[in-house]
Amino acid sequence: GKGSGKTKIPKPKAKQEKQEVEIKQRMSVAELAQAMNKDVDHVYEALLHTTIDLDSLEPDSLLDEVWIKEAVKKSGMKYKWAKLTEGKVRENKDAVNRPPADPTLLVARPPVVTIMGHVDHGKTTLLDSLRKSQVAAMEAGGITQHIGAFLVQLPSGEKITFLDTPGHAAFSAMRARGAHVTDIVILVVAADDGVMKQTIESIQHAKNAKVPIILAVNKCDKPDADPERVKKELLVHDVVCEEYGGEVQAVHVSALKGDNLKSLAEATVTLAEVLELKADPTGLVEGTIVESRTDKGKGPVTTAIIQRGTLKKGCTLVAGKSWAKVRWLFDENNRAMSEAGPSTPVEIVGWKDVPSAGELILEVESEQRAREVIEWRKYVEEQEKLKEDQQVIEAKQKEHQESYSKERDSMSHLNWRQRKSAMYRANKQRMAFRPKERMENEQLSLPVIIKGDVDGSVEAILNILDSYDADEQCELDIVHFGVGDISENDINLAQTFSGVVYGFNVDANKAIQQAAVKKGVQIKLHNIIYKLIDDLKEELSSKLPPTVAENVVGEASVLATFYVTVGKKKVPVAGCRVNKGQLDRKLKFKLIRRGDIIWKGSLTTLKHLKDDVQTVKTGMECGLSMDKDIDFQPGDEVVCYEDTEKQQEICWDPGF
DSSP: OOSOSOOOOOOOOOOOOOOEEEEOSSEEHHHHHHHHTSOHHHHHHHTTTSSSOGGGOOTTOEEOHHHHHHHHHHTTOEEEEOOOOOOOOOOOOOOOOOOOOOGGGOEEOOOEEEEEESTTSSHHHHHHHHHTSOOGGGSGGGOOOSOEEEEEEOTTSOEEEEEEOOOSGGGHHHHHHHHHTOSEEEEEEETTTOSOHHHHHHHHHHHHTTOOEEEEEEOTTSTTOOHHHHHHHHHTTTOOBGGGTSSBEEEEOBTTTTBTHHHHHHHHHHHHHHHTOEEOOSSSOEEEEEEEEEETTTEEEEEEEEEESOEETTOEEEETTEEEEEEEEEOTTSOBOSEEOTTOEEEEEEESSOOOTTOEEEEESOHHHHHHHHHHHHHHHHHHHHHHHHHHHHHHHHHHHHHHHHHHHHTTTSOHHHHHHHHHHHHHHHHHTOGGGSOOOOSOEEEEEEEESBHHHHHHHHHHHHTOOOTTTOEEEEEEEEESSOOHHHHHHHHHHTOEEEEESOOOOHHHHHHHHHHTOEEEEESSHHHHHHHHHHHHHHHSOOEEEEEEEEEEEEEEEEEEEETTEEEEEEEEEEEEEEEETTSEEEEEETTEEEEEEOEEEEEETTEEOSEEETTOEEEEEESSOOOOOTTOEEEEEEEEEEOOOOOOOOOO
């Protein structure tokens, strides 16, 4: 009775505000998820029953406007366009070469001479004689596997900078690099061997770089030497010697005995004078990296040729995406230098990372400027990568759109409900196998980690591995590559991927070796490039399943047939003569009639005269019956064989 009799009217529920999502024209899946305050999987689910190819979507894949709106709508939210912020175009902060120098500042400089030619034609021995030191003896297997840069002072006082490039097939990129920093190419051809594959390639490199050639016909002391044949062979490749009316100087030398080397040096100096080589020794330094490596005591080290300016300690340099504050300068004999002018080969210590061989060195004003340059170069590289990724994504989306249209056309006879349910089933099937959760492929693969002593060696090995074409047998997966000794990180990677670590001219210390044994990781160290490749081929072959081959043990021919009664059954028996090898009852047999195999199996009986025997040898006669009733015919062949397993070999041919 206390109530006033009024009934409460429930308040109408306030209409729930839809969450607003700020969208831009192109957003990645991760960006959209962030804007919606959801995880990435939520975006995938929202786009589940659409034509978009979910398999190709990664968190950083860019979505078109139509899909962004679709995902927002399906999530029960509404979108609004984000305010456009003025995207500032980044200012180009790169370091570039200085404009050409004032002719009055130019001074004469020593020529940079690159020695090229086929492997084993005596390039290193030639340099060796010029330098009076023992380089070739130290090199594994007698083949040059690095670029060496040396400054040689002739008795007459002239200086020449020599670059020794490898002649082995694997080092094509190193030879091309040598040709680009050089003024003169000395082409070494063995008088007893003539023009070979890398000789032709060296001529090509010299021509591409527009560098003049001097021909050194080596090994002229050998009894079968024929220098004139060499000169005639070179005519085909447009290298015309002076005696044939051309401009190429030809010098006959014997690098081993030191014959005529003076003439070769004089020919080089004469040509250098004609070329009038000059450079500007003032201002900011410019140069080219010929080789780079990681040294245990010095850290990242580069061998470079200075092309302009004078390099001193304390200079700040940039090369590629690495920079250096020069701490030390060394010559080729590891003696400290205070400065290095144009055409001087120099080892530079003080790099933050190992720059790639072939990169241009530019001096900048300060460390801050160096960091700016590196940041800019990394930014440019990222932009290019994004562009490439976008093209790949667009191509995949287009492909998917086409397959979706085909799928729809194939369902055009169904009504919309049936069509939707059929597409839902197909999509569900796809979603069940998201790329990351797919079962491991059954395909055989060999993951490898490559470590080399210098940048050029790693590049040469990777160039060879680029020619790998036996993926259908076993995939070759390069998990990681780098310069320097084998580290704990390499072992951990190899363990994760069940791979093998290959080291070229590098070491693995005791602790690393013990860690590798403990983790079941193989480390394979080599100091000759083709032995490393042979080892890799063996490793790939060992992954392949063995093939089964039939090894014929004996052959016999059927002379007559008759039947023997065993219990109530008549069993056909073949009377045979063994023509080759022997028949062994334990092994397998096959019956061949006019080239066709009629039966394969084993014997139930093998008799010689009336006795059961285990084997019957060549020339003997026997009676045999098989585990299946077969009507023998005179002239049939009986072959006794055993299955043997044979290791398959990988069909990849690296070309040497």
